[in-house]
Amino acid sequence: MFERVPLNDNWLYIENFCEVMKEEEYDESRMSSVRLPHTNIELPFHYFDEGVYQFVSCYRRKIYGERSYLGKHVFITFEGVAHIAKIYMHGKLIGEHKGGYTAFTIDISPYLHLGEYNTLVVEVDSRESNNIPPFGHVIDYMTYGGIYREVFLEVKESIYIDDVFIQTKEVRNETKKLQVEVTVKQSLDKAGEAPWNQHNLEGSSVKLLLQREGCKDGMHELGNYTLKGETTTIELRVSDVELWEIERPVLYILYVELEIDNERVDGKWIRFGFRESEFRKDGFYLNGEKIKLLGLNRHQSYPYVGYAMPRRAQQTDADILKRELGVNAVRTSHYPQSQHFINRCDELGLLVFTEIPGWQHIGDSQWKEAAIQNTREMILQYRNHPSIVLWGVRINESQDDDEFYNKTNRIAHELDPSRQTGGVRFLKNSNLLEDVYTYNDFSHNGCTEGLEPKKSVTSNMGASYLVSEFNGHMFPTKPFDSEEHRLNHAKRHAAVLNSLYQYNDIAGGFGWCMFDYNTHKDFGSGDRICYHGVLTMFRNHKLAASVYGSQLGSSPVCEISSSMDIGEHPACNLSNVMAFTNSDSIKLYKNDEFVKEFYPDTKKYSSLPHPPIVIDDFVGELIERKEGYCHSSAETIKKVLFAIRDNGQNHLPLHLKIKMALVMLKEKLSFQEGLQLYYKYIGNWGGEAISYRFDAIQNGVSVKSIVKKPVSKPAFKVITDTNTLSEEGTYDVASIRILAVDENGEKLPYFQEVVELITTGPIEIIGPKKISLKGGSFGTYVKTIGKVGEASLSLCSESLDKVTIDFTII
The missing domain is CATH 2.60.40.10 (Immunoglobulins)
Known part of the structure; x- marks a missing residue:
């Protein structure tokens, strides 16, 4: 009968491989004990050379040959090894796999000695010089190394079910x-x-x-x-x-x-799942209903360990996409990703566009054969997932190659007639061999329209059209950038999403990208990080994240773009502040006095389901109510004060000078009194700091309040995806996001002090035990060590009160 056994524990590992290691008799005391998933080397957060993980390593494990295996098949499956694996048993090569992003299976039964332990050796080549995708030229992401996904053993009778493929129709x-x-x-x-x-x-x-x-x-x-x-x-x-x-x-x-x-x-x-999906010339349809795809691109990388993360961390990324960012789709750029991640997409209703490995470069005939094999493996291994709606069968951003891509398309349609194909390109009017014209549109520069119309990209108006990337490198944004920079980043995403909804013949779009990621020396900000995400590497939110969360999310979302500190603004003058929200309106209060109610900017963002709200009047009717002026005089004074803020006192338009002179005569207002009004209501230079409250209003009721005022005592805010850890075939991991916030829970974007991480109980920290926050946020991971019990992680800082997170390991 069928038996499946996880093989993730009791591996021995050494960074360097030599021929003697594959022999049965070898001094294993030189090797260290590891569990899978495993990265071949733990890395710094940034500023490291990608060459450090490019070497050939060795993994060894004993497998007992049960006598009950006689006459049966014993299969071993590796879910992912980066990037060439050679498998030895008793010193003999029994299998090889090229390509780090798809699984492979080897029948080891002919080589097993029953009734005794057998030595299995895996030689892992993680160098990027191999003639396989995605290698051959520069790559804008790191590729890491090791046996970074799980391994399992299957025991089957001499006759067995090899594969089952399910299609649902009508x-x-x-x-x-x-x-x-x-x-x-x-x-x-x-x-x-x-x-x-x-x-x-x-x-x-x-x-x-x-x-x-x-x-x-x-x-x-x-x-x-x-x-x-x-x-x-x-x-x-x-x-x-x-x-x-x-x-x-x-x-x-x-x-x-x-x-x-x-x-x-x-x-x-x-x-x-019972479902039908179809890309048509006017958009995407699921079960006959037209749906606008709103998604983000995802790499499968994590700080310190690269690709090597078990089930829970993979699932958490899908949860963040659906539940925090509110998107309905994800593109697995630029390779097939963990089955755990796709399984969670199945469970959440998160639509998936997955593609073969590669980045711009197309190699020789041997290289192409490897890519064709990647196509075959991807489809056979993932085709029963209901969440997957599109196969990517072109190398990301590559040139046209009709002979090559005719083959990948043919294989995709033969192995899975139920799904369409696409291929990510940066070329306009390139040859369309796939079913969907997928295109990276980076045309938006902060001033232009968000997206180009379909007719400007392809002359094939009868084909379905999907935008596979936008923004990203056009405006890299760090969590510690200036407030204005962070706001412009969010506005760029809002502008593109507005275009996305404006064009009915664009099936959808995927922003670049979900989170920041480590990259090669040829890209990024010099520290080996591409700051292209709407989240940081530890999945903490940047302001742009709320642009997505406010569009499709059902729970209240409201993020204010400014800390309301005058020093964040030129000449210390507050101008326009934006609220990214799915509420009906925002009510502004200044020192608990009502100022004004603001509504979505449906003029500039006419197509967004939930346009942002521009807050551009921090005076409202306060001059009238507090200073005793009549309404018309108060409005004139306010207009003049705003004009002084925007143009300077010496550059007021003539008509405002005349109006102000009349008001001064009417109200007997002196120049000094007018100057005091400016500092009181506009500049506030030298005045006492103001407390602002923003109430998000839905159906006439406040559903969320945000208070912005000077911090008096910073504190930790900790978000963890679980407090209960459980080993199911391998170690479990909890993801911990760490933020510095004020007493109202607002992030402190320039907090960067050192934090010490201290654990008790049966857990270990992944990465360093001392960290510094970057842009007011950072993170860490803790993993189980094969024991049950109570555990804790404490965050200690010189200026913040200690915080302890408790865990139960069952």
Whole structure:
């Protein structure tokens, strides 16, 4: 019967590989004990050379050959090894895989010595000089090294289910069409015959059972179906099932049981959803409903450990995309990513555009063959995920190569007729061999329109059109940049999203990118970081994150662009402040006195579901109410004061000079009194600091209040994705985001003091134990060490009160 065993513990590792390491007898005392996922070297946060992870390393592990394995297949699967893996057993090369972004499986049963321990050796080549994608030229992201995803062992009978592919069709009908393709394989004996002869195989059957995930009613049997050879396609109709949709992603489990001569031989389960997706010339449709795709690009990297993170951290990224940033789609740039991440997208209703590895460069024929193999592996390994709606079968931002891309498109359509293909390009009017014209539009420079219209990019107006990247390198933004810079970053994203919604024939767009990432020396800000994200590397929010969160999110979102400190503004004059919010309006209070109510800027952002709100009047009717002037005089005084702020006292327009002179005569207002009004209501230079309150109003009720006033006591704010850790096949990780905030919970963007991290109990810190906040935020990770119990992480700083986070490891 089927057995699956995780193989993530008890590995030995050494950074350098030599031929003797693959032998059975080797001095393993020179090696260190590691658990998978594992990075070949732990890295600094920034300012490191990418050459430090480019070497050949060695992993060793003992595998016991159970006597019950006799006559069975024993498969070992590596989910991801960066970037060339050679597998040895008893010193003999038994398998090799080129490419770090897809899984591979090796049948080790012919090499196992039963009844004893067998030495498995993995030689890992993490150098970037290999003639495989994405290598061959410069790359704008680091590629890291090691066995960075999980490994597992599968034990199967000599005849077994090799693959199951599920397609759902006609899902809007009362009865849905389910097409199941089952591939069965069998081994041959020494005489070249199968344990069950071919005639019996064809006459044997598979039983299909269906269960809604999480349903306690049990499985519903769909029937027994006779095998038609190695691959059998079964078509049937099912009723009383619900659709997989972005707001209600209902998932089902299909159990496939293989029976030979009335004996159950193997079983396999597949999670899927009933849904149909289609890119049309006027946009994207899910289950027949048009949906505007709003997404971000994601790399799979993390500080310190590069690609090597287990399940929970991968899931957390999907949670942040859907629940914090409010997007409905993600592009896995520029390679297939963890099954854990895609599984979570399935669960959340987060649509996925995934693509083959590569970045601009196309190599020789050998290189292309590797890319074609990447295409085949990507589709076979990911095609049952309902969240995936588009295959990327071009090398990101590469030139046209019709012969090459005809092959990748053909393979995609042959292996998965249910999904369309796209290919990310930076070329206008390039050859369209795919189903969807996907294009990186970096035309917006802060002044131009957000996006170019479809007709300016492709003459093929009958094709579907998708914007795969925008912004990013056009305006890199650090969390410690000036307030004005951070606001301009957010405004650029708002401008592009406004265009995205304006054009009905653009299916959607993916901002570049979800978070900052380490990059090669040829890119970034000199410290080996590209600051292109709407989040930091530790997934802390920049201001631009609220542009996304305010568009599709249902919970109240409101972020004010300014700290309201006068020194953040030229000449210490507050001008325009923006609220990125999904509320109906913003009520402004100044020292708890109502100033004015502001509404979304539907003129400039006419197409956004929730336009930002411009707050440009910090006086309101205060002059009238507090100074006793009549309404007309107060309004004239306010206009003049604003004009002095914007143009200077000596450059007032003539008509305002005349109006002000009349008001001064009417109200007997002296020049000195007018100057005092300016400093009191506009400049506030030399005056006492003001407290501002912004109330987000929804349906007439305040749903969120933000208070901006000078900080009196900074404090830590800690966000962790879990306080309960549990090992399921390997170590577990908690992601901790650390912010410095004032007493009202507002981030302090220039706080950068040192923080010491102290743990107790069965956890370890990933990365350094002393950190410094950058732009008022940073983060860390803690991982389990194979023991249960209570644990804690304490944050200690000279100027902030100690904070302790408790964990339970079960």
